[in-house]
Amino acid sequence: MAPDTSALEALHLTKIYKRGAEEILAVDDVSLTVRKGEFVSFVGPSGSGKTTLINILGCLDNATSGSLKIGGETVFAENKYLSESDLTKIRRQVFGYIFQKFYLVPTLTVYENVILPFAFFKKAEANADPMEILRFLGIDKRTSHRPSELSGGEMQRVAIARALVNKPEILLADEPTGNLDTKRCEEIGQVLRSLNEKEGLTVLLVTHNPALAKVAGRTITLRDGKIAQPA
Amino acid sequence: MAKKINIYQVAYKNLLRKKTRTALTILGIGLSAWVLISLLGFNRGYESALNKDIDNMGFQVLVTAKGCPYEAATLMLKGGTGLRYMKESILADILKHKEVERLTPQLMAAIFDPNKGESGRINAYLGVDPVTFPAMKSYLKFKQGGWFTDPTALEAVVGYEAAELEQREVGDKMLIPEKNIEFKVVGILARSGTADDGTIFMPLKTVQKIFDKEGLITAAGIKVNKDANMNELENKLYDLPDVQVVSMAQVKNTIMSLVSTAKVMVFSIALIAILIAMLGVINTILMSVLERYQEIGIIKSMGAMPWDVFRMIWTETVILCLLGGVIGIGIAFALSKITDILIRRLLPYAPTGSLISIDSQLGLITLGVVLGIGLLSGIYPAWRAARVRPLESIRSEGD
Ligand SMILES: Nc1ncnc2c1ncn2[C@@H]1O[C@H](COP(=O)(O)OP(=O)(O)O)[C@@H](O)[C@H]1O
Ligand SMILES: [Mg+2]
Numbered sequence: 159m160a161p162d163t164s165a166l167e168a169l170h171l172t173k174i175y176k177r178g179a180e181e182i183l184a185v186d187d188v189s190l191t192v193r194k195g196e197f198v199s200f201v202g203p204s205g206s207g208k209t210t211l212i213n214i215l216g217c218l219d220n221a222t223s224g225s226l227k228i229g230g231e232t233v234f235a236e237n238k239y240l241s242e243s244d245l246t247k248i249r250r251q252v253f254g255y256i257f258q259k260f261y262l263v264p265t266l267t268v269y270e271n272v273i274l275p276f277a278f279f280k281k282a283e284a285n286a287d288p289m290e291i292l293r294f295l296g297i298d299k300r301t302s303h304r305p306s307e308l309s310g311g312e313m314q315r316v317a318i319a320r321a322l323v324n325k326p327e328i329l330l331a332d333e334p335t336g337n338l339d340t341k342r343c344e345e346i347g348q349v350l351r352s353l354n355e356k357e358g359l360t361v362l363l364v365t366h367n368p369a370l371a372k373v374a375g376r377t378i379t380l381r382d383g384k385i386a387q388p389a
Numbered sequence: 390m391a392k393k394i395n396i397y398q399v400a401y402k403n404l405l406r407k408k409t410r411t412a413l414t415i416l417g418i419g420l421s422a423w424v425l426i427s428l429l430g431f432n433r434g435y436e437s438a439l440n441k442d443i444d445n446m447g448f449q450v451l452v453t454a455k456g457c458p459y460e461a462a463t464l465m466l467k468g469g470t471g472l473r474y475m476k477e478s479i480l481a482d483i484l485k486h487k488e489v490e491r492l493t494p495q496l497m498a499a500i501f502d503p504n505k506g507e508s509g510r511i512n513a514y515l516g517v518d519p520v521t522f523p524a525m526k527s528y529l530k531f532k533q534g535g536w537f538t539d540p541t542a543l544e545a546v547v548g549y550e551a552a553e554l555e556q557r558e559v560g561d562k563m564l565i566p567e568k569n570i571e572f573k574v575v576g577i578l579a580r581s582g583t584a585d586d587g588t589i590f591m592p593l594k595t596v597q598k599i600f601d602k603e604g605l606i607t608a609a610g611i612k613v614n615k616d617a618n619m620n621e622l623e624n625k626l627y628d629l630p631d632v633q634v635v636s637m638a639q640v641k642n643t644i645m646s647l648v649s650t651a652k653v654m655v656f657s658i659a660l661i662a663i664l665i666a667m668l669g670v671i672n673t674i675l676m677s678v679l680e681r682y683q684e685i686g687i688i689k690s691m692g693a694m695p696w697d698v699f700r701m702i703w704t705e706t707v708i709l710c711l712l713g714g715v716i717g718i719g720i721a722f723a724l725s726k727i728t729d730i731l732i733r734r735l736l737p738y739a740p741t742g743s744l745i746s747i748d749s750q751l752g753l754i755t756l757g758v759v760l761g762i763g764l765l766s767g768i769y770p771a772w773r774a775a776r777v778r779p780l781e782s783i784r785s786e787g788d
């Protein structure tokens with residue numbers, strides 16, 4: 159596979175948590191490649207290591223062992239770890255994150271929340287178009303509202319807009335619909351799908367919801383920290 | 390909408406989240422800024438007020454008989470006894486010295502009046518020379534009337550407070566107890582804030598006669614030539630038999646050392662106020678950091694560097710402190726009169742002029758101190774926030 163078409167390349171990723179004397183093998187020898195523009199969903203029972211895995215893939219965490227390349231460049235390999243500030247730089251250039259909780263800043267308006275990343279990463283501001291993203295997500299009429307005035311589905315859209323404003327290459331979504339009802343859940347699924355199809359965004363989605371997982375082009379099932387082979 | 394956002398805006402808006410908490414913290418800072426600037430102003434104002442007062446006494450050196458109390462307050466403490474006398478002829482000896490510009494003789498007399506107050510009171514009379522005394526004390530202003538009509542008249546000029554205490558007006562008669570002598574009030578002085586306020590002045594000759602002290606005085610006030618050497622004059626005066634020389638510089642030193650005790654106390658209060666305000670700021674900011682733990686984590690996942698987060702929290706602290714500082718300094722300017730009164734109560738001796746001299750320079754210094762407090766107390770909370778790892782905060786949602 160040519161390096162310029164792979165978004166992520168993980169080899170033998172392992173993550174061990176130590177809780178006192180106890181060791182928890184949360185991610186167990188996971189190797190996987192995600193192509194640019196691919197939409198991959200991760201499913202599996204609670205505690206199977208989905209969150210741990212995509213946090214490592216998203217440079218929010220270091221693995222205990224294994225290696226990771228992003229866009230063909232080695233982020234870490236055996237015994238080479240990144241400093242917090244190196245991780246930060248990759249995070250802001252490559253990734254956008256959304257989570258189950260929306261973590262909007264209550265004192266800022268919708269628009270201010272969306273452009274908040276520019277407060278810390280000025281460079282991205284020049285060729286960004288926050289209004290277009292807001293229009294795309296159907297929340298362009300609510301720019302001056304406070305988060306508390308929005309519905310859950312709208313809040314998650316604001317969080318998505320905030321994750322996209324840096325023009326990331328990869329969007330990581332960890333249970334983004336965990337707090338939403340079925341209808342909103344479907345809507346968010348459609349939003350992610352069209353971002354992937356129309357904008358060519360690489361999407362990694364963790365979900366409990368099999369219906370939502372189907373939106374993705376590829377589904378990876380985790381069990382006890384390992385990728386389960388399709389039956 | 391081409392709106393932009395920066396760290397400082399975010400910091401400012403964070404403070405609006407818990408308005409009451411923010412307001413209380415600002416108030417705390419404001420109070421300590423107020424205390425601080427008032428004290429700095431006091432530190433500066435007191436000495437200059439004292440100097441002015443001493444200049445106002447009209448004389449810089451007082452010569453008295455050895456062991457004689459030299460001001461009314463001490464006399465009162467001694468129950469009106471202990472007066473010592475010098476011969477009037479000493480005046481000529483004093484005048485011989487070239488350092489002496491002017492000289493005024495005084496005779497203090499005290500008498501117990503059993504009919505005053507609950508258990509009687511001592512009345513003090515000060516015999517002064519009708520020519521040289523008013524000339525030396527040219528700053529004395531009359532509220533009513535004027536000086537004596539004749540060097541031997543049975544007349545008195547009454548200090549502001551003495552007149553108020555006795556409820557006297559010009560033209561009233563007053564009685565000297567025991568002596569059964571009546572005198573007439575011819576003048577009432579305006580308030581000067583000095584010992585003169587409580588004094589009853591009579592012509593020197595009159596007091597000498599009433600109290601059988603002809604040819605005697607208790608003190609001589611000397612106004613010294615501008616460029617005279619005070620030490621030299623003091624030494625020369627000590628050559629006179631049985632005198633003590635009190636220079637106002639000495640008096641000032643005594644007062645300043647008394648005041649310095651009060652100053653230490655007052656500065657301790659200021660220090661405590663500052664410490665309390667600092668703890669308040671640290672507490673407020675730390676609480677708001679802990680409350681926003683997850684939010685800060687997300688901000689870091691957006692690409693904020695530790696230093697960005699540090700600056701954001703630091704800015705919040707500095708905004709709090711500067712706002713409080715401005716308010717406190719504003720209050721200090723507005724209430725300097727009241728502060729003056731409060732401080733007067735704490736002091737063993739307070740000069741007449743305004744004790745507190747606050748100006749824009751002191752305002753800036755205070756603002757600088759408050760800013761320093763802000764920067765200092767912001768360090769720990771900001772460091773805590775800067776250290777937040779995005780992962781921890783997301784984890785703490787506990788899914
Ligand atoms: N910070 C942590 N410390 C210790 N154990 C952890 C930590 N985070 C997750 N784990 C453990 O790792 C395993 C995988 O968790 P996680 O990745 O959250 O699974 P999932 O997202 O699929 O529910 C679980 O057994 C969990 O208890
Ligand atoms: Mg999870």
